[in-house]
Amino acid sequence: MSVKHPIISVTGSSGAGTTSVKQTFEMIFWRENINAVFTEGDAFHRFDREDMKKQMADQSENGNSHFSHFGPEANLLPELEEVFASYSESGQGRTRHYIHDRDEAATYGTEPGTFTEWEEFPAESDLLFYEGLHGAVITDEINVAQHADLKIGVVPVINLEWIQKVHRDKDARGYSTEAVTDTILRRMPDYINYICPQFSETDINFQRIPTVDTSNPFIARWIPTADESMVIIRFRDPRGIDFPYLVSMIRDSFMSRANSIVIPGNKLDLAMQLILTPIVMQLIERKR
Helix, strand or coil: CCCCCCEEEEEECCCCCHHHHHHHHHHHHHHCCCCEEEEEHHHHECCCHHHHHHHHHHHHHCCCCCCCCCCHHHECHHHHHHHHHHHHHHCCCEECCECCCHHHHHHHCCCCCCECCCEECCCCCCEEEEEECCCCCECCCCECHHHCCEEEEECCCHHHHHHHHHHHHHHCCCCCHHHHHHHHHHHHHHHHHHHHHHHHCCCEEEEEEECCCCCCCCCCCCCCCHHHEEEEEEECCCCCCCHHHHHHHCCCCEEEECCEEEEEHHHHHHHHHHHHHHHHHHHHHHHC
Protein backbone atom coordinates (compact mmCIF):
# COMPACT_ATOMS: atom_id res chain seq x y z
CA MET A 1 0.00 0.00 0.00
CA SER A 2 1.20 3.49 -0.79
CA VAL A 3 0.08 7.03 -0.05
CA LYS A 4 1.94 8.50 -3.00
CA HIS A 5 1.26 5.76 -5.57
CA PRO A 6 -2.10 4.09 -4.80
CA ILE A 7 -3.28 0.89 -6.46
CA ILE A 8 -6.87 -0.18 -7.16
CA SER A 9 -7.45 -3.85 -7.99
CA VAL A 10 -10.69 -5.34 -9.32
CA THR A 11 -10.78 -9.10 -8.99
CA GLY A 12 -13.25 -11.58 -10.43
CA SER A 13 -13.47 -14.90 -12.18
CA SER A 14 -13.76 -15.29 -15.94
CA GLY A 15 -17.22 -14.07 -16.91
CA ALA A 16 -17.87 -12.36 -13.57
CA GLY A 17 -18.32 -8.87 -14.99
CA THR A 18 -15.08 -7.15 -13.99
CA THR A 19 -14.97 -5.32 -17.33
CA SER A 20 -18.22 -3.49 -16.51
CA VAL A 21 -16.78 -2.38 -13.18
CA LYS A 22 -13.64 -1.20 -14.98
CA GLN A 23 -15.80 0.96 -17.24
CA THR A 24 -17.38 2.62 -14.20
CA PHE A 25 -13.93 3.38 -12.79
CA GLU A 26 -12.87 4.79 -16.17
CA MET A 27 -15.86 7.14 -16.03
CA ILE A 28 -14.87 8.27 -12.53
CA PHE A 29 -11.27 8.83 -13.65
CA TRP A 30 -12.44 10.86 -16.65
CA ARG A 31 -14.89 12.97 -14.67
CA GLU A 32 -12.45 13.71 -11.87
CA ASN A 33 -9.48 14.26 -14.20
CA ILE A 34 -7.47 11.39 -12.71
CA ASN A 35 -4.53 10.10 -14.73
CA ALA A 36 -4.62 6.32 -14.22
CA VAL A 37 -2.40 3.65 -15.72
CA PHE A 38 -3.91 0.24 -16.42
CA THR A 39 -2.81 -3.35 -16.33
CA GLU A 40 -4.84 -6.54 -16.64
CA GLY A 41 -4.55 -10.03 -15.27
CA ASP A 42 -4.34 -11.60 -18.73
CA ALA A 43 -1.02 -9.79 -19.25
CA PHE A 44 0.46 -12.06 -16.60
CA HIS A 45 -0.55 -15.39 -18.10
CA ARG A 46 2.55 -17.52 -18.44
CA PHE A 47 1.62 -19.02 -21.83
CA ASP A 48 0.06 -17.79 -25.05
CA ARG A 49 -2.95 -19.66 -26.43
CA GLU A 50 -1.07 -22.33 -28.38
CA ASP A 51 1.47 -22.97 -25.64
CA MET A 52 -1.35 -23.19 -23.09
CA LYS A 53 -3.03 -25.89 -25.17
CA LYS A 54 0.24 -27.85 -25.24
CA GLN A 55 0.71 -27.42 -21.51
CA MET A 56 -2.82 -28.64 -20.78
CA ALA A 57 -2.28 -31.68 -23.00
CA ASP A 58 1.04 -32.47 -21.30
CA GLN A 59 -0.47 -32.01 -17.85
CA SER A 60 -3.42 -34.27 -18.74
CA GLU A 61 -1.04 -36.98 -19.91
CA ASN A 62 0.67 -36.76 -16.51
CA GLY A 63 -2.63 -37.12 -14.66
CA ASN A 64 -3.39 -33.43 -14.00
CA SER A 65 -6.68 -32.62 -15.74
CA HIS A 66 -7.18 -29.38 -13.80
CA PHE A 67 -4.32 -27.23 -15.09
CA SER A 68 -5.86 -23.80 -15.71
CA HIS A 69 -5.38 -20.04 -15.86
CA PHE A 70 -6.88 -19.81 -12.37
CA GLY A 71 -3.85 -21.46 -10.76
CA PRO A 72 -0.36 -20.08 -10.05
CA GLU A 73 1.45 -22.48 -12.39
CA ALA A 74 -0.14 -20.91 -15.48
CA ASN A 75 0.54 -17.32 -14.41
CA LEU A 76 3.42 -14.98 -13.66
CA LEU A 77 2.23 -14.14 -10.15
CA PRO A 78 5.67 -13.19 -8.78
CA GLU A 79 6.00 -10.75 -11.68
CA LEU A 80 2.52 -9.36 -10.92
CA GLU A 81 3.48 -8.80 -7.30
CA GLU A 82 6.70 -7.14 -8.45
CA VAL A 83 4.73 -4.72 -10.65
CA PHE A 84 2.45 -3.86 -7.72
CA ALA A 85 5.40 -3.43 -5.36
CA SER A 86 7.36 -1.36 -7.87
CA TYR A 87 4.44 0.94 -8.60
CA SER A 88 3.63 1.32 -4.90
CA GLU A 89 7.21 2.39 -4.21
CA SER A 90 8.10 4.47 -7.26
CA GLY A 91 5.08 4.83 -9.56
CA GLN A 92 6.84 2.68 -12.16
CA GLY A 93 6.12 -0.72 -13.65
CA ARG A 94 5.34 -2.48 -16.90
CA THR A 95 2.51 -4.28 -18.66
CA ARG A 96 1.51 -5.93 -21.91
CA HIS A 97 -1.73 -7.01 -23.59
CA TYR A 98 -3.12 -10.47 -24.28
CA ILE A 99 -4.98 -10.48 -27.59
CA HIS A 100 -8.31 -12.29 -27.22
CA ASP A 101 -9.92 -11.86 -30.64
CA ARG A 102 -9.58 -10.28 -34.09
CA ASP A 103 -10.92 -6.91 -32.96
CA GLU A 104 -8.10 -6.63 -30.44
CA ALA A 105 -5.68 -8.01 -33.02
CA ALA A 106 -6.57 -5.12 -35.32
CA THR A 107 -6.01 -2.65 -32.49
CA TYR A 108 -2.65 -3.97 -31.34
CA GLY A 109 -1.30 -5.40 -34.60
CA THR A 110 -0.64 -8.96 -33.48
CA GLU A 111 -2.42 -12.29 -33.77
CA PRO A 112 -5.23 -13.48 -31.45
CA GLY A 113 -3.96 -15.67 -28.65
CA THR A 114 -0.60 -13.90 -28.39
CA PHE A 115 0.91 -11.13 -26.29
CA THR A 116 2.16 -7.69 -27.18
CA GLU A 117 5.64 -6.69 -26.03
CA TRP A 118 6.18 -5.50 -22.48
CA GLU A 119 5.99 -1.72 -22.12
CA GLU A 120 6.80 0.60 -19.23
CA PHE A 121 3.98 2.55 -17.61
CA PRO A 122 3.69 6.20 -18.67
CA ALA A 123 5.34 8.60 -16.24
CA GLU A 124 3.52 10.86 -13.78
CA SER A 125 0.37 8.81 -13.20
CA ASP A 126 -2.04 9.30 -10.30
CA LEU A 127 -2.79 5.63 -9.63
CA LEU A 128 -2.54 2.09 -10.99
CA PHE A 129 -5.71 0.20 -11.91
CA TYR A 130 -5.68 -3.62 -12.19
CA GLU A 131 -8.51 -5.81 -13.46
CA GLY A 132 -8.20 -9.59 -13.56
CA LEU A 133 -8.14 -12.92 -11.78
CA HIS A 134 -5.51 -12.36 -9.10
CA GLY A 135 -5.73 -8.82 -7.75
CA ALA A 136 -5.96 -9.99 -4.13
CA VAL A 137 -4.27 -13.38 -4.29
CA ILE A 138 -2.17 -14.76 -1.45
CA THR A 139 -0.19 -18.00 -1.66
CA ASP A 140 2.72 -19.46 0.29
CA GLU A 141 5.10 -17.71 -2.12
CA ILE A 142 3.49 -14.36 -2.96
CA ASN A 143 1.11 -11.76 -1.51
CA VAL A 144 -0.40 -9.47 -4.13
CA ALA A 145 -3.21 -8.31 -1.82
CA GLN A 146 -0.88 -6.44 0.54
CA HIS A 147 0.08 -3.89 -2.12
CA ALA A 148 -3.40 -2.73 -3.21
CA ASP A 149 -5.00 0.27 -1.49
CA LEU A 150 -8.53 -0.52 -2.67
CA LYS A 151 -9.56 -4.09 -3.49
CA ILE A 152 -12.89 -4.74 -5.24
CA GLY A 153 -14.44 -8.19 -5.72
CA VAL A 154 -16.94 -8.92 -8.49
CA VAL A 155 -18.70 -12.13 -7.56
CA PRO A 156 -21.98 -13.14 -9.21
CA VAL A 157 -23.58 -16.30 -7.88
CA ILE A 158 -21.98 -19.27 -9.58
CA ASN A 159 -24.78 -20.22 -12.01
CA LEU A 160 -25.04 -16.63 -13.20
CA GLU A 161 -21.28 -16.44 -13.60
CA TRP A 162 -21.35 -19.58 -15.74
CA ILE A 163 -24.19 -18.24 -17.90
CA GLN A 164 -22.22 -15.06 -18.52
CA LYS A 165 -19.08 -17.02 -19.39
CA VAL A 166 -20.86 -19.43 -21.73
CA HIS A 167 -22.51 -16.61 -23.65
CA ARG A 168 -19.38 -14.46 -23.82
CA ASP A 169 -17.10 -17.26 -24.95
CA LYS A 170 -19.60 -18.51 -27.53
CA ASP A 171 -20.63 -15.14 -28.95
CA ALA A 172 -17.40 -13.16 -28.74
CA ARG A 173 -14.73 -15.86 -28.94
CA GLY A 174 -16.32 -18.59 -31.04
CA TYR A 175 -16.20 -21.49 -28.57
CA SER A 176 -18.82 -24.23 -28.38
CA THR A 177 -20.91 -24.84 -25.27
CA GLU A 178 -19.07 -28.12 -24.76
CA ALA A 179 -15.67 -26.41 -24.90
CA VAL A 180 -16.74 -23.77 -22.37
CA THR A 181 -18.17 -26.45 -20.08
CA ASP A 182 -14.89 -28.38 -20.22
CA THR A 183 -13.04 -25.20 -19.27
CA ILE A 184 -15.32 -24.60 -16.28
CA LEU A 185 -14.83 -28.18 -15.05
CA ARG A 186 -11.06 -28.05 -15.50
CA ARG A 187 -10.80 -24.80 -13.54
CA MET A 188 -12.92 -25.82 -10.56
CA PRO A 189 -10.14 -26.89 -8.12
CA ASP A 190 -8.16 -23.71 -8.83
CA TYR A 191 -11.37 -21.67 -8.55
CA ILE A 192 -11.90 -23.03 -5.04
CA ASN A 193 -8.27 -22.73 -3.95
CA TYR A 194 -7.14 -19.47 -5.57
CA ILE A 195 -10.15 -17.40 -6.72
CA CYS A 196 -12.68 -17.72 -3.88
CA PRO A 197 -10.23 -16.94 -1.02
CA GLN A 198 -9.49 -13.54 -2.56
CA PHE A 199 -13.01 -12.33 -1.78
CA SER A 200 -12.16 -12.50 1.93
CA GLU A 201 -9.33 -10.03 1.24
CA THR A 202 -11.33 -7.50 -0.78
CA ASP A 203 -12.61 -4.24 0.71
CA ILE A 204 -15.92 -4.24 -1.19
CA ASN A 205 -17.68 -7.12 -2.94
CA PHE A 206 -20.39 -6.72 -5.56
CA GLN A 207 -22.42 -9.94 -5.86
CA ARG A 208 -25.16 -10.07 -8.49
CA ILE A 209 -27.99 -12.54 -7.90
CA PRO A 210 -30.68 -13.36 -10.48
CA THR A 211 -34.39 -13.19 -9.69
CA VAL A 212 -35.18 -15.64 -12.50
CA ASP A 213 -34.52 -19.37 -12.82
CA THR A 214 -30.88 -20.15 -13.64
CA SER A 215 -30.99 -23.80 -12.57
CA ASN A 216 -29.25 -25.08 -15.70
CA PRO A 217 -26.78 -22.40 -16.82
CA PHE A 218 -25.58 -24.44 -19.79
CA ILE A 219 -28.87 -24.25 -21.69
CA ALA A 220 -29.86 -20.68 -20.75
CA ARG A 221 -30.85 -18.79 -23.89
CA TRP A 222 -29.92 -15.39 -22.53
CA ILE A 223 -28.17 -13.73 -19.62
CA PRO A 224 -30.52 -12.40 -16.92
CA THR A 225 -30.85 -8.67 -17.38
CA ALA A 226 -30.15 -5.99 -14.79
CA ASP A 227 -33.92 -5.71 -14.23
CA GLU A 228 -33.95 -9.44 -13.44
CA SER A 229 -31.22 -9.15 -10.80
CA MET A 230 -30.36 -7.81 -7.38
CA VAL A 231 -26.87 -6.89 -6.20
CA ILE A 232 -25.49 -7.44 -2.72
CA ILE A 233 -22.75 -4.96 -1.79
CA ARG A 234 -20.63 -6.10 1.15
CA PHE A 235 -18.11 -3.83 2.92
CA ARG A 236 -15.23 -5.48 4.74
CA ASP A 237 -15.04 -2.52 7.12
CA PRO A 238 -18.36 -0.64 7.26
CA ARG A 239 -17.00 2.17 9.45
CA GLY A 240 -17.39 5.47 7.64
CA ILE A 241 -19.96 4.15 5.14
CA ASP A 242 -23.09 6.31 5.19
CA PHE A 243 -25.71 3.59 4.78
CA PRO A 244 -28.74 5.88 5.37
CA TYR A 245 -27.48 8.15 2.56
CA LEU A 246 -27.03 5.20 0.18
CA VAL A 247 -30.48 3.78 0.98
CA SER A 248 -32.04 7.20 0.45
CA MET A 249 -30.26 7.74 -2.87
CA ILE A 250 -30.81 4.25 -4.32
CA ARG A 251 -34.50 3.52 -4.69
CA ASP A 252 -35.73 0.14 -3.38
CA SER A 253 -32.40 -0.61 -1.68
CA PHE A 254 -32.15 -1.92 1.88
CA MET A 255 -29.61 -3.15 4.40
CA SER A 256 -29.48 -6.93 4.87
CA ARG A 257 -26.66 -6.95 7.43
CA ALA A 258 -24.66 -4.35 9.30
CA ASN A 259 -22.03 -4.38 6.55
CA SER A 260 -24.21 -5.08 3.49
CA ILE A 261 -26.70 -3.27 1.28
CA VAL A 262 -28.95 -4.84 -1.36
CA ILE A 263 -29.87 -2.86 -4.47
CA PRO A 264 -31.86 -3.47 -7.67
CA GLY A 265 -29.58 -4.70 -10.45
CA ASN A 266 -30.38 -1.74 -12.68
CA LYS A 267 -29.01 0.63 -10.00
CA LEU A 268 -25.52 -0.91 -9.91
CA ASP A 269 -23.81 1.83 -11.89
CA LEU A 270 -25.36 4.53 -9.68
CA ALA A 271 -24.37 2.64 -6.54
CA MET A 272 -20.78 2.21 -7.72
CA GLN A 273 -20.57 5.90 -8.56
CA LEU A 274 -21.90 6.90 -5.12
CA ILE A 275 -19.69 4.46 -3.22
CA LEU A 276 -16.47 4.49 -5.21
CA THR A 277 -16.09 8.16 -6.18
CA PRO A 278 -15.48 9.40 -2.60
CA ILE A 279 -13.07 6.52 -1.93
CA VAL A 280 -11.09 7.22 -5.11
CA MET A 281 -10.97 10.92 -4.30
CA GLN A 282 -9.69 10.12 -0.79
CA LEU A 283 -6.82 8.17 -2.36
CA ILE A 284 -6.01 11.10 -4.63
CA GLU A 285 -6.27 13.73 -1.89
CA ARG A 286 -4.11 11.63 0.40
CA LYS A 287 -1.28 11.49 -2.15
CA ARG A 288 -1.46 15.23 -2.83
